[in-house]
Amino acid sequence: MLPRLQRIELRKCHKIQELPTLPTCLTHLEVASSSLREVPDLSNLTNLVELDLDNGGGVGDELCTRELRWIGRLSKLTKLSIRLHKVSVPTEVSSLPLLNELALFDLDLQTFPQVPLSLQKLSLDNVSIIGSLSPNLINLSCLKLCGCPMQEFQLDGIELPQLKELHVSDGAPLERLKLSRMRKLRDVTVQFCPKLVEIQFSWAVEALEALSIHFCDSFKRLVYETADELISCEGRLIFPLTVLNNLRALTLSGCLKILDVRVIGTSDSWEHFRLFHCPHVQGLGGLSNLKNLKSLDIQSCNRLRVVEGVDELELLGI
Missing domain, CATH: 3.80.10.10 (Ribonuclease Inhibitor)
Structure with missing residues (x-):
């Protein structure tokens, strides 16, 4: 046979x-x-x-x-x-x-x-x-969560010391995602979580290279908790490069609660920035700090009025 x-x-x-x-x-x-x-x-x-x-x-x-x-x-x-x-x-x-x-x-x-x-x-x-x-x-090294029916989900690097990729999708009840001591985490993708309000990074996330957030209608806050400070601002997404010093790519799409995106500090690693279908974003600041930014793609952000520092990006479009 x-x-x-x-x-x-x-x-x-x-x-x-x-x-x-x-x-x-x-x-x-x-x-x-x-x-x-x-x-x-x-x-x-x-x-x-x-x-x-x-x-x-x-x-x-x-x-x-x-x-x-x-x-x-x-x-x-x-x-x-x-x-x-x-x-x-x-x-x-x-x-x-x-x-x-x-x-x-x-x-x-x-x-x-x-x-x-x-x-x-x-x-x-x-x-x-x-x-x-x-x-x-x-x-x-890779964890994918789809449709998990929880309001809050927390991952700790003590339990997952080798985790490099995290993908979370279709979490209808999910409101908070907490990532603690994820020292090797490189790639985070969160999509189709309509009630997600915040993502919290606790302690080191120095390996993070790519962050993508897609169609999370309620998302409005990134929280960074380090040894000496807590960084958070509702409606304004702040990217402190002292914390995210290896970030290479950021994609935000379909996030209806975001009003402003701001980069603080300088980066030699950040190369790609995508902002799609975020209709209430009014300002994008600190781009001049991204010395090696090669692509900036903005689509369907009809209220965007201020894009600071884009004229100082020498590598953009090369």
């Missing part, structure tokens, strides 16, 4: 209700069917490197999984995605020695499951987390 078949990808195959017997030579298996009613024991597929199971919440309580404890016997797995409605994460996931990427969907977690120390990328989609994340995330 297809003794050399290594990859099966069944995407949007919504008529599939059950999986057939599969060849043990498989290394990649992806199944996405809203009619999926049963996930059999796949522990015989010991060559699997990537496994993606998705029923899209289609059958709800009718899904029969026979539990997923067999996943712990797939010792070669490097990438695992579980999108099975109301199916808990097996504790055996923590025993997968090579697991590099984990994606979880539609879960209500009283305690976050244990994960292996090898994990570097974690995606949580519509996952409600009560309490803190797993203590085993010390090697995590």
Whole structure:
């Protein structure tokens, strides 16, 4: 039976209700069917490197999984995605020695499951987390949160010392995002969080290179808490370059509450500045401090009247 078949990808195959017997030579298996009613024991597929199971919440309580404890016997797995409605994460996931990427969907977690120390990328989609994340995330470099139903979310660099990328999207209830001691954080993207009011950076964020905030209707405040001062101003976004000294790119789009954007201090690293669809922004100041700014893109900011220092930017447009 297809003794050399290594990859099966069944995407949007919504008529599939059950999986057939599969060849043990498989290394990649992806199944996405809203009619999926049963996930059999796949522990015989010991060559699997990537496994993606998705029923899209289609059958709800009718899904029969026979539990997923067999996943712990797939010792070669490097990438695992579980999108099975109301199916808990097996504790055996923590025993997968090579697991590099984990994606979880539609879960209500009283305690976050244990994960292996090898994990570097974690995606949580519509996952409600009560309490803190797993203590085993010390090697995590990328975290993606989508649709997580929380008003406030806090991440601490003590728990995530290697985190370099953070992506937060579609957080309807999210009002505050707090990032503390994120010494290696390079890239932060926040989008489609309509109630988000503020993002707070506590202590060092010296590695931050890119900050993007898209279509967060209520967003109006960045807060910087350092050892000796607290910087915050409602409606005015202040970028103190003593704190953000490695920032290379800033994108603000669809932020309706922002009235003013101001850069304080000088920077040799900042190269790209994008301001889109922020209809109430009236002033943009301190651009002359960005000595190596190469691109300034402003669109649909109809009330913008003052752009300070743009005529002093020698590299702009080169």
